Amino acid sequence: MKSRDADILILPGLGGSGPDHWQSRWQAKLSSARRIEQADWAHPEFAIWGARIAEAVAEAERPVVLVAHSLGVIAAAHVLAVAGPGRVAGAFLVAPPAEASVIDIPEIATDFRPYPTRVLPCPTVLVASTDDPYCTLEASEALASHWGSSLLNAGAAGHINTASGHGPWPEGLMAFAGFLTKL
Template sequence: MKASEADIFIIPGLDNSGPGHWQTRWEDKIKSARRIEQTDWSKPEPESWVSTIIQEVEKAKRPAVLVAHSLGVVAAVKAAHAIRPGIVKGAYLVGMPNVESDDHVPATLRSFAPIPDVKLPFPSILVASRTDPYCHYDFAADFGEKWGSLVVDSGESGHMNEQSGHGPWPEGLMTFAKFIAKLS
């Protein structure tokens, strides 16, 4: 599949993705990409975020591909089994936070726990960093395996956001392009 043949849904995390973030850059670069807008980016509520993802993805006119970062990963995974089967062809998941641990995320994000631990109904890649302050690599890799995701070790990449130097993130875009090319 080509990106132009899919509806690509950008799903940011807490506080949205700013103008220099790789998600925003991809949204600007990929004509078939659009951001799922949440009602409140700074005070996320799981039910609202998940239902917004379901509603927006079910409006897809073409095969859907999810591109989630941080808290958007957890929300997308929570929405996965509620989306009508066959709409989503794949998900590219980056920098999941451990919302089950006060040591890793603010207490306000704990309302997104528990993280679903069942196989996703579509192919996925989970990109995880060994130095992500919001989640230990082994914790993320364990969930990636439970989801049936191909787990990609991004090394010491921090949270894979603008602050960790992942503004344009060409390596991520190349991995995404290879992933989407294998979807049907």
């Protein structure tokens, strides 16, 4: 699959992704990409986020490929875990927070927990860092195992966001392009 053959839905995490974040840059670069906007990026509730994701998937005109970061990964996993096979052709999941780290963030509603533990119904890649402050590599490996995701170790890349130096993130875009070719 090529990017033009899919509706690429960008799912940021807590706070949304600012203009320098790789998700915003990919959205500007990929003609078929659009962001799933949420009513409140600062105080996320899964019931609201999940409904908006499901709505965006239903509105898509082509096969859907999700590109999620941080808490957006968890929202995507919840939606996929109950959706079953369908319109989502694949999901590129980057730097999910560990469930234990989400407990410590009071702005995040408790309905994001517990995390899904079943195999997701489409091909997925989980990109993880060896020094993510919100998730150990071992916790990312466990999520990948539960979800049936291929694990891509990004090395010492922090939370793979602007703060860790991942504005353009060309290596990620190349990995995403490789993922698309397998769908």
